[in-house]
Amino acid sequence: xxxxxxxxxxxxxxxxxxxxxxxxxxxxxxxxxxxxxxxxxxxxxxxxxxxxxxxxxxxxxxxxxxxxxxxxxxxxxxxxxxxxxxxxxxxxxxxxxxxxxxxxxxxxxxxxxxxxxxxxxxxxxxxxxxxxxxxxxxxxxxxxxxxxxxxxxxxxxxxxxxxxxxxxxxxxxxxxxxxxxxxxxxxxxxxxxxxxxxxxxxxxxxxxxxxxxxxxxxxxxxxxxxxxxxxxxxxxxxxxxxxxxxxxxxxxxxxxxxxxxxxxxxxxxxxxxxxxxxxxxxxxxxxxxxxxxxxxxxxxxxxxxxxxxxxxxxxxxxxxxxxxxxxxxxxxxxxxxxxxxxxxxxxxxxxxxxxxxxxxxxxxxxxxxxxxxxxxxxxxxxxxxxxxxxxxxxxxxxxxxxxxxxxxxxxxxxxxxxxxxxxxxxxxxxxxxxxxxxxxxxxxxxxxxxxxxxxxxxxxxxxxxxxxxxxxxxxxxxxxxxxxxxxxxxxxxxxxxxxxxxxxxxxxxxxxxxxxxxxxxxxxxxxxxxxxxxxxxxxxxxxxxxxxxxxxxxxxxxxxxxxxxxxxxxxxxxxxxxxxxxxxxxxxxxxxxxxxxxxxxxxxxxxxxxxxxxxxxxxxxxxxxx
Amino acid sequence: xxxxxxxxxxxxxxxxxxxxxxxxxxxxxxxxxxxxxxxxxxxxxxxxxxxxxxxxxxxxxxxxxxxxxxxxxxxxxxxxxxxxxxxxxxxxxxxxxxxxxxxxxxxxxxxxxxxxxxxxxxxxxxxxxxxxxxxxxxxxxxxxxxxxxxxxxxxxxxxxxxxxxxxxxxxxxxxxx
Numbered sequence: 001x002x003x004x005x006x007x008x009x010x011x012x013x014x015x016x017x018x019x020x021x022x023x024x025x026x027x028x029x030x031x032x033x034x035x036x037x038x039x040x041x042x043x044x045x046x047x048x049x050x051x052x053x054x055x056x057x058x059x060x061x062x063x064x065x066x067x068x069x070x071x072x073x074x075x076x077x078x079x080x081x082x083x084x085x086x087x088x089x090x091x092x093x094x095x096x097x098x099x100x101x102x103x104x105x106x107x108x109x110x111x112x113x114x115x116x117x118x119x120x121x122x123x124x125x126x127x128x129x130x131x132x133x134x135x136x137x138x139x140x141x142x143x144x145x146x147x148x149x150x151x152x153x154x155x156x157x158x159x160x161x162x163x164x165x166x167x168x169x170x171x172x173x174x175x176x177x178x179x180x181x182x183x184x185x186x187x188x189x190x191x192x193x194x195x196x197x198x199x200x201x202x203x204x205x206x207x208x209x210x211x212x213x214x215x216x217x218x219x220x221x222x223x224x225x226x227x228x229x230x231x232x233x234x235x236x237x238x239x240x241x242x243x244x245x246x247x248x249x250x251x252x253x254x255x256x257x258x259x260x261x262x263x264x265x266x267x268x269x270x271x272x273x274x275x276x277x278x279x280x281x282x283x284x285x286x287x288x289x290x291x292x293x294x295x296x297x298x299x300x301x302x303x304x305x306x307x308x309x310x311x312x313x314x315x316x317x318x319x320x321x322x323x324x325x326x327x328x329x330x331x332x333x334x335x336x337x338x339x340x341x342x343x344x345x346x347x348x349x350x351x352x353x354x355x356x357x358x359x360x361x362x363x364x365x366x367x368x369x370x371x372x373x374x375x376x377x378x379x380x381x382x383x384x385x386x387x388x389x390x391x392x393x394x395x396x397x398x399x400x401x402x403x404x405x406x407x408x409x410x411x412x413x414x415x416x417x418x419x420x421x422x423x424x425x426x427x428x429x430x431x432x433x434x435x436x437x438x439x440x441x442x443x444x445x446x447x448x449x450x451x452x453x454x455x456x457x458x459x460x461x462x463x464x465x466x467x468x469x470x471x472x473x474x475x476x477x478x479x480x481x482x483x484x485x486x487x488x489x490x491x492x493x494x495x496x497x498x499x500x501x502x503x504x505x506x507x508x509x510x511x512x513x514x515x516x517x518x519x520x521x522x523x524x525x526x527x528x529x530x531x532x533x534x535x536x537x538x539x540x541x542x543x544x545x546x547x548x549x550x551x552x553x554x555x556x557x558x559x560x561x562x563x564x565x566x567x568x569x570x571x572x573x574x575x576x577x578x579x580x581x582x583x584x585x586x587x588x589x590x591x592x593x594x595x596x597x598x599x600x601x602x603x604x605x606x607x608x609x610x611x612x613x614x615x616x617x618x619x620x621x622x623x624x625x626x
Numbered sequence: 627x628x629x630x631x632x633x634x635x636x637x638x639x640x641x642x643x644x645x646x647x648x649x650x651x652x653x654x655x656x657x658x659x660x661x662x663x664x665x666x667x668x669x670x671x672x673x674x675x676x677x678x679x680x681x682x683x684x685x686x687x688x689x690x691x692x693x694x695x696x697x698x699x700x701x702x703x704x705x706x707x708x709x710x711x712x713x714x715x716x717x718x719x720x721x722x723x724x725x726x727x728x729x730x731x732x733x734x735x736x737x738x739x740x741x742x743x744x745x746x747x748x749x750x751x752x753x754x755x756x757x758x759x760x761x762x763x764x765x766x767x768x769x770x771x772x773x774x775x776x777x778x779x780x781x782x783x784x785x786x787x788x789x790x791x792x793x794x795x796x797x798x799x800x801x802x803x
Binding site: 019151152181182222223225227322325378381382383384390392393394418419420421422423424479481482540543544547548595598599602603606609610612613614 | 636637653655656657660662665667668669670680681683685686688689796
C-alpha cells in the first residue's frame with residue numbers, strides 16, 4: 001500500500017490533466033504563438049484578432065515597453081527606441097554588428113564588452129532582453145487565451161543558428177520565465193506541420209526564406225520520425241535583403257546622395273517592402289515617393305525586380321545544392337519541397353526553387369504560420385499530452401565544433417550534420433616540459449583557421465602536474481544536447497583534475513547576469529520570489545516522484561529486488577515529507593538525493609527498454625550479436 | 627556513463643563487416659523512439675540526463691556502423707588495433723606512389739578546363755579503388771589468425787588514405803560552389 005500513500009491526491013500532478021503547451025515562432029519580422037486545440041494546431045490571435053505579432057519593441061522613458069503593432073507604428077517616428085529585427089543581433093558579437101554597418105539604425109553602447117547593447121529611452125538593452133520582451137507578450141497572450149499557466153514552450157530557431165545564437169534564444173526564454181521544452185529548428189517544424197496530416201514517407205526539402213535568415217534542410221520522414229539529414233543556409237540573408245536591394249534601387253532612382261537619415265532609410269525600406277509585396281500579384285507597380293525633400297513617381301516591373309534580387313536568390317540555390325550533397329541525396333530523390341517564410345511568396349523565388357528541384361512546391365499552408373503550427377504539435381507531444389504519439393524529431397548540429405590547436409588551426413571534434421544529442425571525446429597533450437595549465441578555446445565553423453570561425457568560449461584547465469612535454473593526457477569532451485547546446489569538459493587523466501563549463505558565447509550573458517535581470521524583472525516583493533522558488537522546487541519534486549511511481553508500477557517488480565524496492569520507497573517517502581514543508585533548499589537537496597538513489601533503477605529501465613525494442617526480431621540474430 | 631555493450635551488441639547485430647544496413651537504420655529508429663530525450667521531456671531531470679547519454683551513444687554507434695571505413699576501424703579496435711590514432715605504419719610503396727599521383731591530380735583540378743567534371747572523375751576513381759580494399763578487409767577480418775588481422779589492418783590503412791583524399795575532393799567541390 002506504500003504506493004498509495006506516496007500518490008496522495010492533489011500532491012502529484014494529475015496525469016489526466018491536459019498540459020498547456022505552446023509553439024513559438026520567434027521571427028525576425030513577425031512572431032507567432034500556436035497551440036493544439038481539439039487535436040488541431042492553431043495560431044492564437046490577440047484581442048483584436050491579429051495572429052502575427054510584429055517582432056518590434058519600443059522602449060519608453062516611463063512604463064513598460066510597447067511590443068508589436070503599436071511599436072511598429074512608431075518605428076519611423078521614433079527609430080532609436082524602436083527595435084526591429086533584433087533576431088539578427090542574437091548571439092552576435094560587436095564585430096558582426098560592425099559588418100552589418102549602416103543597415104541598423106540604432107545607437108550601440110558598451111562596444112568594448114563584445115556584446116552589442118542598444119541605448120534606448122528605457123536604458124541600455126541587450127538583444128536577449130529585447131527578445132524576452134517579445135516572448136513575454138506571446139506568453140501573456142497564450143495564458144489569457146488558454147486560461148492557465150503554460151507548462152512549457154517549443155521555440156523555433158533557424159536550423160543554421162550556431163551555439164551562441166541558440167544559447168541567446170534560450171536565455172531570452174529563461175528571462176521571460178518560459179520553460180523551454182525544446183529549441184526546434186524552423187524547417188523541421190514546418191515539415192511537421194505538413195507531414196503529420198499526410199503521413200508521408202520519403203525525402204523532404206524545406207526551403208525557408210525568412211525575414212533575416214535563409215535555411216535549407218533535407219529531412220527524411222519515416223514512420224513518424226523526422227530525421228534531419230543535412231542543413232545549410234545563410235544566417236545573414238533573408239527577405240529583408242530583398243527589401244534592401246529594392247530600397248537601394250529606389251535611392252538611385254530618386255537621385256538622392258548617400259547620407260540619408262535613419263527615418264528616411266526606414267521610410268524607403270517600408271516602401272520597398274510594400275512594392276515587393278504588391279509585385280507578387282501585379283506585373284507593374286507605380287508609387288509616389290516623397291523623401292528627403294525629393295518627390296518622384298517610381299515605376300518597376302517584375303522583371304526589373306527579378307534582376308535586382310537575382311544574385312540573392314542564386315545564393316539560396318547554391319546552398320540547396322550543397323545541402324543535398326551533404327545529405328547524400330540527388331535532386332530527383334526529393335519528394336516534397338516545403339516553402340516557409342513570407343519571402344517565398346515572391347514569384348521569382350518560387351520559380352527559381354521549382355526550376356532547381358523540378359517539382360511542384362508545397363505552398364498550401366500559410367508560409368508565415370507553418371513554423372508555429374508545427375512547433376505547437378511538438379510542444380503538445382513533449383508536454384506529455386500524447387503518450388501514444390510516434391512522432392520524433394531528430395536534429396543535427398548545423399556547424400562543426402572544434403578546438404584551437406597549435407598554429408591558430410581548428411581541430412574539429414564534431415563535424416557539421418552530426419546527429420544530436422552527441423558526445424565526443426579527444427585526447428590532447430602538453431607541448432612544453434613542466435606545463436601546468438592548458439588553454440581551451442572552443443570554436444564553431446567550417447574553416448580551418450581560428451580567425452575564420454566563431455569563438456564560443458575560452459577556459460583554462462589548471463593544476464596539471466609538471467611532466468615532460470607530451471606526457472600529460474588531457475581528455476576534452478564535447479556534449480551537445482537535443483537543443484544543440486554545447487557543454488565542454490576537460491580532464492587530466494592521470495590526476496583527475498577536471499574543469500567543465502557550460503559553453504556561453506564569449507560575448508553572451510553570464511548566468512549571474514540572467515539571474516540579476518530575472519530578479520529585477522519581478523515587480524513583486526521578496527516574499528513572492530521565495531514563493532516562486534518554493535513552487536519551482538515542488539514541481540521538480542512532484543515530477544520526480546510521479547515518474548518514479550509510474551516506473552515502479554511498470555518495472556518495479558521485474559527490475560528491482562524487494563530490498564532495493566524498499567530502499568527506494570523509503571527515499572521517496574523522505575522527499576514526500578520534505579515537499580510538504582516550505583524550505584525550498586531542503587526540497588532541492590531532497591530531489592538530488594532521490595535522483596541519485598534511483599539512478600541505477602533508471603539505467604536498468606533504459607536497458608530493458610532497449611531489449612524490448614530489439615525483441616520481436618529474430619532471437620538468433622540478437623544472440624549472434626553477442 | 628556506463629554502457630558496457632559495444633555498438634554491434636547495442637544494435638543487436640552480428641559483429642561482422644557485412645551488416646544489413648537497412649536493418650541497422652530500422653533499429654536505429656526504433657531505439658531512438660525509446661531513448662531520445664524528447665521522450666522524457668515531461669519527466670524528471672534524471673531521466674532526461676540519462677536518456678541524453680544513451681542517445682549520444684546510440685548516435686555515435688549509428689554513425690560508426692553506417693560508414694564502411696568507420697565500421698572497419700571499429701571492428702579492428704575491438705580486436706585491439708587502433709589504426710585511426712596510430713602515428714605511423716609502414717605502407718606499401720606502390721600504393722604510396724599511386725597516392726602521390728592522385729594528389730597531383732587533385733592539386734591540378736582547379737586549373738582544369740572543367741574542374742567540376744575533373745573532381746567528379748577523380749572521386750569515381752577513388753571509389754573504384756575503395757571497393758576491392760573493402761572486399762579484402764571483409765574476407766581477412768573473418769579469419770581468426772594474426773596474419774589475417776594484420777592484412778585487414780593494412781587494408782584499412784589504405785582506406786584511410788583514400789578517405790582523406792575523398793574529403794579533400796569534397797572540400798574543393800564546396801569551394802567551387
